Amino acid sequence: MTPEPMKDAARDAVANAPLRVLARGGYAANGAVHVLIGTIILTIAFGGTGESDQSGAFRAVGAAPLGFLALWVLAGLLWALAVWHVLEGILISRGSDVKKWGVRISEWGQAVVFGALGTVAASVALGARPDAEQTAEDASRGVLAVPGGALLLGAAGLGIGIGGVVFVVMGTRRSFRSKVAIPPGRLGVTITVLGVIGFIAKGVSLAIIGTLVVVAAIRVDPEAAGGLDGAIDALLGVAGGPVLVGAVGAGFVSYGVFCFFRARFAKL
Numbered sequence: 001m002t003p004e005p006m007k008d009a010a011r012d013a014v015a016n017a018p019l020r021v022l023a024r025g026g027y028a029a030n031g032a033v034h035v036l037i038g039t040i041i042l043t044i045a046f047g048g049t050g051e052s053d054q055s056g057a058f059r060a061v062g063a064a065p066l067g068f069l070a071l072w073v074l075a076g077l078l079w080a081l082a083v084w085h086v087l088e089g090i091l092i093s094r095g096s097d098v099k100k101w102g103v104r105i106s107e108w109g110q111a112v113v114f115g116a117l118g119t120v121a122a123s124v125a126l127g128a129r130p131d132a133e134q135t136a137e138d139a140s141r142g143v144l145a146v147p148g149g150a151l152l153l154g155a156a157g158l159g160i161g162i163g164g165v166v167f168v169v170m171g172t173r174r175s176f177r178s179k180v181a182i183p184p185g186r187l188g189v190t191i192t193v194l195g196v197i198g199f200i201a202k203g204v205s206l207a208i209i210g211t212l213v214v215v216a217a218i219r220v221d222p223e224a225a226g227g228l229d230g231a232i233d234a235l236l237g238v239a240g241g242p243v244l245v246g247a248v249g250a251g252f253v254s255y256g257v258f259c260f261f262r263a264r265f266a267k268l
Contacts, residue, residue: 007257012092014268018143024263026081026114029074031259033057033117041232044140045246052249053132053228054117058124064104071125078118085111085267108201132154132227154217160211167203171196181265191265194258201251205231 013019036057040050050056061067061074089107092100101131127135143153170176176195182188208231226233235244 006090008113010087012107014084014087014091019084020268022077022080023084023268024266025077026079027259027263027266029077030081030114030117031256031263034202034256034259035061036256037228037251038254038256041249041252042246043249044236045242045249046231047242049145051132051229053233054120055124055130055132056229058121059120059129060173062124068125071121075118075121075125079112081082082111082113082115082118085114098243099190129143129194133229134204136213136225136227136230137222140225141217144217144220144222144255150217150220157213157215157217157225160213161207164203164206164210167199167206169203170173170198171203179267181267183265191258191261194261199260200232201248202255204251205248 026137033054037052037054039070040056040060041052043050043054050057056073058071061070064070085107089104089111092104092107120130140153143149143156146152149168174192174196176199177192180191180195182191206227209227212224212226212230212234216222232248240246
């Protein structure tokens with residue numbers, strides 16, 4: 001059980017209007033990142049080059065005029081959204097203990113993701129050049145070096161893959177609508193379509209990343225692991241690869257635009 005004083009503090013925090021505004025801005029920042037990633041993936045699909053991950057997107061922002069300032073704004077908004085999800089996890093009160101902890105872990109998992117994104121944006125603003133692919137390989141190498149590491153890495157890959165399946169299910173069943181106050185009429189239909197396409201595309205990419213990690217565990221080969229760049233390379237290697245990569249890129253753009261609408265209509 002969450003201590004009541006902690007819940008009281010969390011309630012006071014979520015009632016804070018500036019924090020709510022910043023959290024909505026965090027969804028918009030997440031949308032901007034996904035639109036950039038999707039654009040880079042589309043460029044690769046048409047024969048261009050680029051780094052189709054968060055690091056590549058942030059470096060593209062940094063290369064633009066006033067990019068340094070934009071990166072710090074993105075970092076701050078993403079951190080604010082991470083804090084919001086931490087508070088949401090603390091305030092979960094409905095359902096059985098098992099269900100509450102399941103939702104709580106989901107909220108805190110999202111907090112970790114947004115917090116990490118903000119940290120990557122800040123590191124790029126400070127001049128770092130993070131390499132997501134190398135980071136994934138190094139992390140896999142570290143896990144494989146410990147006793148039972150292959151099993152741990154395989155479990156991590158399965159977890160990522162399951163996360164991808166969850167995104168696909170949320171897209172096909174449109175269950176993401178429970179998090180957003182979908183407006184009536186054509187605007188609501190547009191937001192729903194963007195969500196369906198975006199969630200499915202992101203789910204597919206996560207499923208491929210999870211598969212790469214599982215393969216790395218089976219082969220005991222950290223270089224087989226990879227992030228989004230590795231997933232895109234894997235798709236390019238199959239029949240009709242450029243078309244599939246283009247579909248994923250379009251899906252990421254759709255998800256990004258959905259996040260812009262979520263910034264306005266999210267149920268906070």
